[in-house]
Amino acid sequence: MYYEFRFYAVAPGRLSDEMALVRNVAVDPAPDLPAGEEGSLWDRYEVPRPVGSWITLTGRDCPGFLYIVPWESLDQRDASLPRFWTDPLWAKRRAELTGGHTLVNSIQTLIFSPLPQALALRDKPSPLPFGGVHELRIYDLLTGDQPEAQRVLAEVDLPAAQSLGAQILGFFGMVLGSDRPRLAALLAWPDLDTQLRAAEALDSHPAVTAQREDEYARAGRFIFDRLDQYLLEPMEWNSPRPNLGARA
Amino acid sequence: MTATLAPRVTIEEYYELRLYEMLPGRLPGFLPLMEETAIPQFAVHGIPRPLAIWEGHAGPMAPLYAYLIRWRSLDERMARWNAFYADPLWSERMGANFASGPRLRRTHVLILRPSHTWASLVDPAVTGPQSGIHELAFHNLDNDNPARGHDAIAQTDLPFLQARGGHVLGTFMTWYGGGMNQAITVTSWKDAESWRAASVALKSDPGITRLHDASRTRRGTTLVQGSDVHLLRPLPGWEPAANFGRV
Structure with a gap:
């Protein structure tokens, strides 16, 4: 199982255009379908429905737009997505909306895999999507530290976040992308206020503090280097479900 | 014939924005060092009282400790910070506070107008x-x-x-x-x-x-x-x- 994180640095002022474009293509019925039939342009090329779509509230390169596409196979991905890019309806729709100007300044395409430890962090399956405010945390670490860092996040830092009100949507390792090794956690909070209070409390949480002290005592350094963090607003037309819809 | 010169520039106001990118879990123990030593020492060495001090836990440098200081002259700014860092009290207290390990990952010191x-x-x-x-x-x-x-x-x-x-x-x-x-x-x-x-x-x-x-x-x-x-x-x-x- 792979999750393709598609992270768009949208040209400022053009977020509405970008969201309209992605929503029309990935979610809404294709414009050339006979009335009553369903299926988006993405469905036509067997591109799976993204497991969530978000805009960034804080972080680098705002306004940002993130969506995550689940794939069982990258060969399947490469048989599907590039065909979609050359679809005539898509090209036409995109040309109309961009008006020949830049719509997106840059795109990061990252492949993450769910980590085995994610199973222990799962929530009860539910057909209801998560609203609230979501948070993407990307942890940088040193090469060689990945197994221990996975354990520490899964057993200490993420349970501490859960105790402060977070639901863990996913816990991933970066497979394709820059600055590996990197781990990522996607959290859902009931609202921004809870996230802000919890993120602060997390930094002084007794279990987290004791873990950091233990790391320093053993290795003379801490296991995590930089934390890159984005607060995300889930789009109500494609809010993620618990565990990103993964089956139990 | 004399050359036409660009007008004189007088800059009377600078804002120093200091962004401390903290190591995860290491900010709470850093606060007493700032409150009890750094800021009283600012007064001793002529560094103006910060206009604001913040903590940040949502953003690309989180956990973040940030503050803002207004200056009239950058030469004065350099002299005052040099005096601050040269004071043995600061190195002593900072050494003690950092005995349990480093606290800051990186600092970003920006001068704004x-x-x-x-x-x-x-x-x-x-x-x-x-x-x-x-x-x-x-x-x-x-x-x-x-x-x-x-x-x-x-x-x-x-x-x-x-x-x-x-x-x-x-x-x-x-x-x-x-x-x-x-x-x-x-x-x-x-x-x-x-x-x-x-x-x-x-x-x-x-x-x-x-x-x-x-x-x-x-x-x-x-x-x-x-x-x-x-x-x-x-x-x-x-x-x-x-x-x-x-x-």
């Missing part, structure tokens, strides 16, 4: 210390038209946010240390939810989009090219005055 747009955004109706939630945003500008970028932010985005409960504490330009050309805005909000709602509305408001579209289609490119956004909470007792005291 007020943006030409600030005066038009000062709101004399807002007074007193500003608590709540603050947004610190670094906006990358089209390098060939930075002044227009400042204007676009000040005339389009910030009034929209002001109408939704945001108070503009200040607007700045980068001068030393940051990416040139950036506009920096600091806004305060009574609570997190009003900031979130206004921030989402700004990104999707048809009127705002029309204004940005008009400018973009005229010029072929956008004046603002992307922003790094941090959410901050002022530390108790260190909330900045409205308009950063500039009335």
Whole structure:
């Protein structure tokens, strides 16, 4: 199982255009379908429905737009997505909306895999999507530290976040992308206020503090280097479900 | 015949923005060092009292400790910080505080100057210390038209946010240390939810989009090219005055 994180640095002022474009293509019925039939342009090329779509509230390169596409196979991905890019309806729709100007300044395409430890962090399956405010945390670490860092996040830092009100949507390792090794956690909070209070409390949480002290005592350094963090607003037309819809 | 010279430049105001990117879990133990030693030592060595001190747990440098100091002269600034660092009390207390391990991952020390747009955004109706939630945003500008970028932010985005409960504490330009050309805005909000709602509305408001579209289609490119956004909470007792005291 792979999750393709598609992270768009949208040209400022053009977020509405970008969201309209992605929503029309990935979610809404294709414009050339006979009335009553369903299926988006993405469905036509067997591109799976993204497991969530978000805009960034804080972080680098705002306004940002993130969506995550689940794939069982990258060969399947490469048989599907590039065909979609050359679809005539898509090209036409995109040309109309961009008006020949830049719509997106840059795109990061990252492949993450769910980590085995994610199973222990799962929530009860539910057909209801998560609203609230979501948070993407990307942890940088040193090469060689990945197994221990996975354990520490899964057993200490993420349970501490859960105790402060977070639901863990996913816990991933970066497979394709820059600055590996990197781990990522996607959290859902009931609202921004809870996230802000919890993120602060997390930094002084007794279990987290004791873990950091233990790391320093053993290795003379801490296991995590930089934390890159984005607060995300889930789009109500494609809010993620618990565990990103993964089956139990 | 004499050459025509550019006019003299007199700069009377600088703002030093210090951003400390903390190691995860290491900020709480750092606060007493700042409160009990650094800030009293600022007074001893002539470093002005910070206009605000913040903690940030939502943004690209989190966990973040940040503060802002106003200066009239950068030579004076250099002399005062040198005196501060040369004081053995500081090294001693810092050494003791860091005995359990490092606390800061990186620091970013930026010198800012007020943006030409600030005066038009000062709101004399807002007074007193500003608590709540603050947004610190670094906006990358089209390098060939930075002044227009400042204007676009000040005339389009910030009034929209002001109408939704945001108070503009200040607007700045980068001068030393940051990416040139950036506009920096600091806004305060009574609570997190009003900031979130206004921030989402700004990104999707048809009127705002029309204004940005008009400018973009005229010029072929956008004046603002992307922003790094941090959410901050002022530390108790260190909330900045409205308009950063500039009335």
